[in-house]
Amino acid sequence: MRKLFSLLFCFFLLNLHAQEPEKLNASEIFQEIKKLNFLGSVLYIGAHPDDENTRLISYFSNEKNARTAYLSLTRGDGGQNLIGPELREQLGLIRTQELLAARRIDGGEQFFTRANDFGYSKTPEETLEIWDKEKVLSDVVWVIRNFKPDVIINRFDHRTPGSTHGHHTSSALLSLEAFDAAANPEKFPDQLDYTETYQPKRAYFNTSSWFYEGEEAFEEASKDRFISFDTGVYFPLLGLSNPEISSLSRSQHQSQGFGSTSSRGRQIEYLEPIKGDTIRSQDVFEDIDISWNKLKGGAEIGEILNEVEENYSFTDPAASLPKLLDAYKLIQELPNEHWRKLKTKEIKKIIFASAGLFLEAVASQPSATPEDSVVVNLEAINRSDFPVTLSSVELSPNNSKIQPDVKLKNNEDWQNEIALKVPGRTSYTTPYWLKEESKNGMYIVKDRELIGLPETPTHTKAVFNLDFNHVSLSFEKPIVYKYNDAVFGETYQPFEIIPQVSLAFEDDVIIFENQESKKVSIKLTSGKPNIQGEVSLSAGKNWNIKPENHKFQLQQKGSSVTVTFEVSPPKDQDETFIIPTATINGKEFSEKLISIDYKHIPKQNLVVPSKLKVARLEIEKKGELIGYIEGAGDVVPESLEQIGYRVNKLNVASISQASLRKYDAVVLGIRALNTVEALKYKQQVLLDYVKNGGNLIVQYNTNRGLVTKNISPFPLELSRDRVTDETAEVRFLAEDHPILSSPNKITEKDFDNWVQERGLYFPDSWSEEFTPILSMNDENETPKDGSLIVAKYGEGYFIYTGLSFFRQFPVGVPGAYRLFANMISIGK
Numbered sequence: 001m002r003k004l005f006s007l008l009f010c011f012f013l014l015n016l017h018a019q020e021p022e023k024l025n026a027s028e029i030f031q032e033i034k035k036l037n038f039l040g041s042v043l044y045i046g047a048h049p050d051d052e053n054t055r056l057i058s059y060f061s062n063e064k065n066a067r068t069a070y071l072s073l074t075r076g077d078g079g080q081n082l083i084g085p086e087l088r089e090q091l092g093l094i095r096t097q098e099l100l101a102a103r104r105i106d107g108g109e110q111f112f113t114r115a116n117d118f119g120y121s122k123t124p125e126e127t128l129e130i131w132d133k134e135k136v137l138s139d140v141v142w143v144i145r146n147f148k149p150d151v152i153i154n155r156f157d158h159r160t161p162g163s164t165h166g167h168h169t170s171s172a173l174l175s176l177e178a179f180d181a182a183a184n185p186e187k188f189p190d191q192l193d194y195t196e197t198y199q200p201k202r203a204y205f206n207t208s209s210w211f212y213e214g215e216e217a218f219e220e221a222s223k224d225r226f227i228s229f230d231t232g233v234y235f236p237l238l239g240l241s242n243p244e245i246s247s248l249s250r251s252q253h254q255s256q257g258f259g260s261t262s263s264r265g266r267q268i269e270y271l272e273p274i275k276g277d278t279i280r281s282q283d284v285f286e287d288i289d290i291s292w293n294k295l296k297g298g299a300e301i302g303e304i305l306n307e308v309e310e311n312y313s314f315t316d317p318a319a320s321l322p323k324l325l326d327a328y329k330l331i332q333e334l335p336n337e338h339w340r341k342l343k344t345k346e347i348k349k350i351i352f353a354s355a356g357l358f359l360e361a362v363a364s365q366p367s368a369t370p371e372d373s374v375v376v377n378l379e380a381i382n383r384s385d386f387p388v389t390l391s392s393v394e395l396s397p398n399n400s401k402i403q404p405d406v407k408l409k410n411n412e413d414w415q416n417e418i419a420l421k422v423p424g425r426t427s428y429t430t431p432y433w434l435k436e437e438s439k440n441g442m443y444i445v446k447d448r449e450l451i452g453l454p455e456t457p458t459h460t461k462a463v464f465n466l467d468f469n470h471v472s473l474s475f476e477k478p479i480v481y482k483y484n485d486a487v488f489g490e491t492y493q494p495f496e497i498i499p500q501v502s503l504a505f506e507d508d509v510i511i512f513e514n515q516e517s518k519k520v521s522i523k524l525t526s527g528k529p530n531i532q533g534e535v536s537l538s539a540g541k542n543w544n545i546k547p548e549n550h551k552f553q554l555q556q557k558g559s560s561v562t563v564t565f566e567v568s569p570p571k572d573q574d575e576t577f578i579i580p581t582a583t584i585n586g587k588e589f590s591e592k593l594i595s596i597d598y599k600h601i602p603k604q605n606l607v608v609p610s611k612l613k614v615a616r617l618e619i620e621k622k623g624e625l626i627g628y629i630e631g632a633g634d635v636v637p638e639s640l641e642q643i644g645y646r647v648n649k650l651n652v653a654s655i656s657q658a659s660l661r662k663y664d665a666v667v668l669g670i671r672a673l674n675t676v677e678a679l680k681y682k683q684q685v686l687l688d689y690v691k692n693g694g695n696l697i698v699q700y701n702t703n704r705g706l707v708t709k710n711i712s713p714f715p716l717e718l719s720r721d722r723v724t725d726e727t728a729e730v731r732f733l734a735e736d737h738p739i740l741s742s743p744n745k746i747t748e749k750d751f752d753n754w755v756q757e758r759g760l761y762f763p764d765s766w767s768e769e770f771t772p773i774l775s776m777n778d779e780n781e782t783p784k785d786g787s788l789i790v791a792k793y794g795e796g797y798f799i800y801t802g803l804s805f806f807r808q809f810p811v812g813v814p815g816a817y818r819l820f821a822n823m824i825s826i827g828k
Helices: 002-014 026-036 054-063 089-108 124-130 133-147 166-181 187-193 216-219 242-250 299-310 317-331 337-354 637-642 679-691 806-810 816-825
Strands: 041-046 067-072 111-114 152-154 202-207 227-230 268-276 357-365 374-382 388-396 415-419 461-468 472-478 481-484 489-494 500-503 509-512 519-528 529-538 544-546 550-554 560-568 574-584 587-589 593-597 604-609 613-614 625-629 646-649 663-670 695-698 718-721 730-732 759-766 771-772 774-776 788-793 797-801
Touching: 026 299, 026 317, 026 337, 041 054, 041 133, 041 166, 041 216, 041 374, 054 067, 054 089, 054 242, 054 268, 054 613, 054 816, 067 133, 089 111, 089 242, 111 133, 124 133, 124 166, 133 166, 133 187, 133 415, 152 166, 152 268, 166 202, 166 268, 317 337, 337 472, 357 472, 374 388, 374 461, 374 771, 388 415, 500 529, 500 574, 500 593, 509 519, 509 637, 509 806, 519 550, 519 574, 550 560, 574 593, 625 637, 637 646, 637 806, 637 816, 663 816, 679 695, 679 788, 679 797, 695 816, 806 816
Parallel strands: 041 067, 041 152, 067 111, 152 202, 357 481, 509 613, 625 646, 625 663, 663 695, 695 797
Antiparallel strands: 202 268, 227 268, 357 374, 374 415, 388 461, 461 472, 481 489, 500 519, 519 560, 529 550, 529 574, 544 560, 574 587, 574 613, 593 604, 718 759, 730 774, 771 788, 788 797
């Protein structure tokens, strides 16, 4: 059994994108029965994806059998992406799915607030000013009132503002405020139309050596006020220890490079009681009734389920079905609505798995548009001797229905098909929190009941109504698309509702460095067969676009055509958005369909308004050919091409003095000295290139995990200094330096409209050979002079910058382009 589970587990991890139907084995069914028999819950609260303690979540879920969830206040939108080019909202979507993948492994549930991860924040005061504090607090209260945790555990310490990320401290502060507010009917009374007040029993802070000055300091610290317990337990039924499960869960955070090696043996966790009933017991559920006896009418259910657990057959789970159905009927009579709904869902899952049921609804195509009709293939099979009858199957959203009223005999497959007519007003498949344009600190969600959910509920589904020996149960299954992959075999992906036509520009930003017109291409992709219409572009009044429109015709679904317009910019510096509109049979479409597909998460569709940022810049440049060494991923090369440079991406292993000689500048991508191992051996080649007259521009790196200490020809120390306020004053330390004067005169206006931050991981000490160019700082902090430093080395120049060009270029910040052009042009 252990070997079988391990094999299934590995396959699950390797092929999460397939979205296979959940198929519990006998050990997993038994684990679910134990959880069904436990009526306690834990809510873990942090700020970001990756903040959660997966070891603790797995421990409470799999050892204590508690209902366990992680509330991440943000979706990690403000971070960086180590696996691809996606940033901001698209990165938040990836990290959302990585958290869900992690929870599928460690057994927890996942919630979010509407808070937008706007980037690093140094204080909770700044964080809560940019977020709408009352709305985020409301969301935390909403999750507590609906999840109803007995115990809340904070990842961060509410008493140490300024010592860590402002989001971190804010999560703890909001958690403790919500602890009381959730029980107060005068706080957020509008919620009480949907839920009820609730008071958690106690709250803890999950402390560790991370909050001290290292392991040694933590070992020496007094732990009298903490409770502790061993989370290194081993689960024989699973063939895995809790730390191994935790490691597998943690490794789902691939976009952050958080792959984790498994460990085994004792692992002590420490909790500090901080609010509520702060009883000092090693058991967080001490004096909390976690049995069925806590509910009116629950004692009899508990007796039945204890018998099911004691007599469970690992070789014949279906033997438990009669008792499980008795318990199910009694659960339907519980007066407590919260526990009735929760335990109904849990026991139905167990009944389904114990009968060996397989129910599936597979669409004949991967997507459809509103008003389309799609064939849905249905399948049902009962792999037990227990009498089960398939009464009917009903599709949503259009309520097509068939009533086969057929007995599902052991291992006899039933199949049929039914038509799904997609109503004209059906919403596109897209994340609910991205349907409205977000503000700086908050996502806008108009549907109250969606707040907190990790993803948009599936609207296209099949409801299978079954009779289990005169007990009626219904099971909802999402409509999916399934095909055979030549490598992976049977492969699943979501069935999605998409626009009739997707309009996608080839670029997100186009820069006009002079008055010359440019060709702007837009790709139209059909969401259904046989569509025709016309497409036009609109822009600001100073921009001219020809022709007025293009006619198009697309015969096949999924086919594309690219049309090109000529765009002429104004004489003076200006910015605008170009908006496309496709008109088909009198209906207008202006959306772009984005697909995000990685192996470790399900395929994601994102439907957003299509737009192209265009900017006419007053920009001069010297030099033509750039060599670029990619780091952790950015669009700097493409951005430099926008202003007329030719950019070659370099293979570090093959660079030499001879090969670099032709480049006007060589640029290292963000974190290249952290991520490109070959630079350990080739950094000296780059420095010799500078010495012989080259221009080397090194973008930011973290001071931990450098592949070489030889990052500069002169002494230079990296720090964690950063300026998070994108509007912070920028002061010129060397106004006459070529970087500020040639070929573009840099002024204060060039630092207008920066996004998220000024920069990060600045050097904080350097030798006298360097000239610091800029000074800046966040409010109430000392000046930071290391954002851009330059040194003459031999015949060339070495430039190190922590300015976040990688964030400014994708949104077309004019001053960022002008400053970078000066950096490239230095010495020419």
